[in-house]
Amino acid sequence: MAETTLTGTTVAEVMAELAELDDPRAREVNERHGDDHGVNLGKLRAIAKRLKTQQDLARQLWATDDTAARLLALLICRPKAFERNELDVMVRQARAPKVHNWLVNYVAKKNPHSEELRLAWSADPDPVVASAGWALTSERVTKKPGGLDLAGLLDIIEAEMKDAPDRLQWAMNECLAQIGIAHPEHRRRALDIGERLGVLRDYPTSPGCTSPYAPTWITEMVRRQHDR
Template sequence: MTGSAQDTDLTATITALREELAGLEDERMRAVNAKRGDDHAVNLTALRGIAKRLKTQPELAHALWEEPARDSTPKLLALLISRPSQYSREDLDRMLRGAGTPKVHDWLVNYMVKKSRHREVLREAWFVDPDPVIASAGWALTSDRVVKKPDGIDQSALLDQIEAEMTDAPERLQWAMNECLAQIGITNIALRARARDIGERLEVLKDYPTPPNCTSPFAPIWIDEMVRRADDG
């Protein structure tokens, strides 16, 4: 197939997907998502169904990510049909800076960056980025290291930084730091008491409304609940 024919097929596929996604939009869902800073109006289960049909398509994923659109739905679909290996370190950094919404940001970090060979160099760079949204991704990757590969991570220094900075951190960064605080308390017995104490004194997310049968994001409660579950086996 010639390049021109490939381009024509790709354009036709994107046009068809644009129409399909438009037909699935629910403005009530958009309004609900807007309260969380998101802008998509397509049910994510339905979006995953489309991705399952399309399977992995790197070229289409790239085109969808760059697709001019009124909301982030094409970017979300792009991530669902991507492979982490198709993106360079520079690609992932550029994509994070252009993610736009919390859902795209979270999916990019969890589905692509955490599975990428570039995750550690990006973690180190993003962790100290002056943009708090970018820094939140660095903290998310650090929490992942704390849980999965803690060797080489100075968790006492992380607690020092959390203690000094979390209270006044912007919302996205504060949430990411709070998760790291909780994961240190859950996984590191030697630092558990200190992590709980920091959470108790700072009271970050202490009054966050939590639905029934869900665990509070308040770090001391989160730590205690996950430790209890582990002990119960």
């Protein structure tokens, strides 16, 4: 018998709806980025809006190991309701980039255990898990920098970012940029590290978008701050 939530919606019903929305063309595009699902994100958000917050259903959807279901789970969950160990398991299960990104940004950043997780994940030998830790560090760099050793973070970035695996490199690069943008006293060194390492210098950037190459990113965002 299908497991039923308080609103009467079963996991089987949600999975059937997601299956109907699966578009082979969207799946093909998503798979190029490592995301194995074909559900339009706008339609996924519409389902989430209808279901509203349902922590039990979110946990059940996550347990299906289906990428679209996990994305929906992250939209209808209660971020503060997850235990530290539960999120640690989830981040190791979240191999699809979009699921990983949403888990970090929509849930881990809002969870009361975020600082403990930041410290543990940043030092993890798994580069995907470590990238989650660096994403949480970037959040602190911009919003709660008190107590952070920014010079020490720059030391690590300078020593390790060049040869880091893609997703960890991307997260370290974001941290480098955010230090340069938000902390003028470290800006010159952040720019220098970015220029010498050259990480993402040639990354293709769409018209109107800011390059992820740290020196360009820092310079552009600082310019916008001055133009306000």
